[in-house]
Amino acid sequence: MRKAATALATGALVVSLGVLGGCAGGATSAASSVPDGAPNPMPASHAGRFENLGANGCYGCHGASESANPMLATATVVPEDHFAQGKYASMAFDSVREQCNTCHPQG
Ligand code: HEC
Numbered sequence: 001m002r003k004a005a006t007a008l009a010t011g012a013l014v015v016s017l018g019v020l021g022g023c024a025g026g027a028t029s030a031a032s033s034v035p036d037g038a039p040n041p042m043p044a045s046h047a048g049r050f051e052n053l054g055a056n057g058c059y060g061c062h063g064a065s066e067s068a069n070p071m072l073a074t075a076t077v078v079p080e081d082h083f084a085q086g087k088y089a090s091m092a093f094d095s096v097r098e099q100c101n102t103c104h105p106q107g
Pocket residue numbers: 003004040041042043045046049050051053054055057058059060061062072074075076100101104
Protein backbone atom coordinates (compact mmCIF):
# COMPACT_ATOMS: atom_id res chain seq x y z
CA MET A 1 0.00 0.00 0.00
CA ARG A 2 2.90 2.33 0.58
CA LYS A 3 3.91 2.00 -3.04
CA ALA A 4 0.34 2.66 -4.17
CA ALA A 5 0.25 5.84 -2.14
CA THR A 6 3.56 6.95 -3.58
CA ALA A 7 2.39 6.21 -7.10
CA LEU A 8 -0.69 8.31 -6.44
CA ALA A 9 1.35 11.16 -5.03
CA THR A 10 3.75 11.13 -7.95
CA GLY A 11 1.05 10.70 -10.57
CA ALA A 12 0.76 14.41 -11.26
CA LEU A 13 4.51 14.72 -11.66
CA VAL A 14 4.61 11.79 -14.03
CA VAL A 15 1.88 13.37 -16.13
CA SER A 16 3.67 16.70 -16.18
CA LEU A 17 6.72 14.96 -17.59
CA GLY A 18 4.58 13.52 -20.34
CA VAL A 19 5.63 9.96 -19.62
CA LEU A 20 3.50 7.59 -21.65
CA GLY A 21 6.28 5.40 -22.77
CA GLY A 22 7.63 1.96 -22.43
CA CYS A 23 7.69 -0.49 -19.63
CA ALA A 24 11.23 0.38 -18.60
CA GLY A 25 11.38 4.07 -19.44
CA GLY A 26 14.15 5.88 -17.60
CA ALA A 27 12.06 8.97 -17.02
CA THR A 28 9.36 6.85 -15.41
CA SER A 29 11.72 5.37 -12.89
CA ALA A 30 13.20 8.77 -12.12
CA ALA A 31 9.75 10.17 -11.44
CA SER A 32 8.50 7.35 -9.27
CA SER A 33 9.80 5.15 -6.53
CA VAL A 34 9.99 2.08 -8.75
CA PRO A 35 13.71 1.29 -8.67
CA ASP A 36 14.29 0.21 -12.27
CA GLY A 37 11.13 1.44 -13.92
CA ALA A 38 9.54 -1.98 -14.05
CA PRO A 39 6.00 -1.89 -12.69
CA ASN A 40 4.71 -4.62 -10.45
CA PRO A 41 3.48 -7.81 -12.05
CA MET A 42 -0.09 -8.94 -11.58
CA PRO A 43 -0.47 -11.01 -8.41
CA ALA A 44 -0.99 -14.74 -8.75
CA SER A 45 -4.66 -14.20 -7.89
CA HIS A 46 -5.04 -12.49 -11.28
CA ALA A 47 -4.20 -15.54 -13.42
CA GLY A 48 -6.39 -15.49 -16.53
CA ARG A 49 -8.02 -12.16 -15.76
CA PHE A 50 -6.51 -10.16 -18.58
CA GLU A 51 -7.19 -12.90 -21.11
CA ASN A 52 -10.79 -13.29 -19.94
CA LEU A 53 -11.80 -9.75 -19.08
CA GLY A 54 -9.42 -7.31 -20.79
CA ALA A 55 -8.83 -3.80 -19.54
CA ASN A 56 -12.54 -3.27 -18.88
CA GLY A 57 -12.38 -6.10 -16.37
CA CYS A 58 -9.45 -4.45 -14.62
CA TYR A 59 -11.45 -1.26 -14.51
CA GLY A 60 -14.19 -2.90 -12.47
CA CYS A 61 -11.84 -3.14 -9.49
CA HIS A 62 -8.97 -0.73 -10.20
CA GLY A 63 -10.95 1.99 -11.99
CA ALA A 64 -12.33 5.28 -10.72
CA SER A 65 -16.02 6.10 -10.39
CA GLU A 66 -17.91 9.14 -9.13
CA SER A 67 -17.84 7.74 -5.63
CA ALA A 68 -14.71 5.61 -5.34
CA ASN A 69 -11.14 5.26 -6.58
CA PRO A 70 -10.35 2.44 -6.75
CA MET A 71 -13.82 0.99 -7.18
CA LEU A 72 -12.85 -2.04 -5.08
CA ALA A 73 -11.40 -0.57 -1.90
CA THR A 74 -8.72 -3.21 -1.51
CA ALA A 75 -7.46 -2.96 -5.10
CA THR A 76 -4.24 -1.04 -5.77
CA VAL A 77 -4.73 2.51 -6.96
CA VAL A 78 -3.77 2.93 -10.61
CA PRO A 79 -1.55 5.98 -11.30
CA GLU A 80 -3.43 8.89 -12.83
CA ASP A 81 -1.21 8.76 -15.94
CA HIS A 82 -3.00 5.53 -16.88
CA PHE A 83 -6.28 7.40 -17.38
CA ALA A 84 -7.58 9.14 -20.49
CA GLN A 85 -6.33 12.75 -20.61
CA GLY A 86 -4.16 11.83 -17.62
CA LYS A 87 -7.15 12.43 -15.34
CA TYR A 88 -9.07 10.16 -12.99
CA ALA A 89 -12.08 12.31 -13.83
CA SER A 90 -12.15 10.85 -17.34
CA MET A 91 -13.27 7.60 -15.70
CA ALA A 92 -11.61 5.53 -18.41
CA PHE A 93 -8.21 4.01 -18.95
CA ASP A 94 -6.11 5.66 -21.65
CA SER A 95 -6.32 3.58 -24.82
CA VAL A 96 -2.50 3.42 -25.01
CA ARG A 97 -2.55 1.54 -21.69
CA GLU A 98 -5.16 -1.05 -22.61
CA GLN A 99 -2.69 -3.89 -23.06
CA CYS A 100 -2.05 -4.00 -19.32
CA ASN A 101 -0.22 -7.30 -19.48
CA THR A 102 2.54 -6.04 -21.77
CA CYS A 103 3.90 -4.01 -18.83
CA HIS A 104 2.36 -5.94 -15.92
CA PRO A 105 3.06 -9.58 -16.71
CA GLN A 106 1.24 -12.28 -14.84
CA GLY A 107 3.29 -12.95 -11.70
C1 HEC B 1 -11.84 -8.61 -8.74
C2 HEC B 1 -11.09 -7.37 -8.55
C3 HEC B 1 -9.84 -7.18 -9.42
C4 HEC B 1 -9.74 -7.25 -10.79
C5 HEC B 1 -10.83 -7.61 -11.80
C6 HEC B 1 -8.38 -6.91 -11.11
N1 HEC B 1 -7.67 -6.65 -9.97
FE1 HEC B 1 -5.68 -6.14 -9.87
N2 HEC B 1 -5.75 -6.21 -7.83
C7 HEC B 1 -6.90 -6.40 -7.09
C8 HEC B 1 -6.54 -6.38 -5.68
C9 HEC B 1 -7.53 -6.56 -4.53
C10 HEC B 1 -5.15 -6.17 -5.61
C11 HEC B 1 -4.32 -6.04 -4.32
C12 HEC B 1 -3.27 -7.06 -4.13
C13 HEC B 1 -3.60 -8.53 -4.24
O1 HEC B 1 -4.74 -8.98 -4.49
O2 HEC B 1 -2.67 -9.33 -4.08
C14 HEC B 1 -4.69 -6.07 -6.98
C15 HEC B 1 -3.37 -5.86 -7.36
C16 HEC B 1 -2.92 -5.64 -8.66
C17 HEC B 1 -1.56 -5.33 -9.06
C18 HEC B 1 -0.34 -5.30 -8.13
C19 HEC B 1 -0.10 -3.92 -7.61
C20 HEC B 1 1.08 -3.91 -6.66
O3 HEC B 1 1.45 -2.82 -6.25
O4 HEC B 1 1.64 -4.99 -6.36
C21 HEC B 1 -1.55 -5.16 -10.41
C22 HEC B 1 -0.35 -4.81 -11.28
C23 HEC B 1 -2.90 -5.36 -10.87
N3 HEC B 1 -3.70 -5.65 -9.79
C24 HEC B 1 -3.29 -5.29 -12.18
C25 HEC B 1 -4.53 -5.70 -12.66
C26 HEC B 1 -4.86 -5.84 -14.06
C27 HEC B 1 -3.94 -5.52 -15.22
C28 HEC B 1 -6.15 -6.27 -14.12
C29 HEC B 1 -6.97 -6.64 -15.35
C30 HEC B 1 -6.49 -7.82 -16.06
C31 HEC B 1 -6.63 -6.42 -12.76
N4 HEC B 1 -5.62 -6.05 -11.90
C32 HEC B 1 -7.90 -6.87 -12.41
C33 HEC B 1 -8.18 -6.60 -7.57
C34 HEC B 1 -8.52 -6.79 -8.91
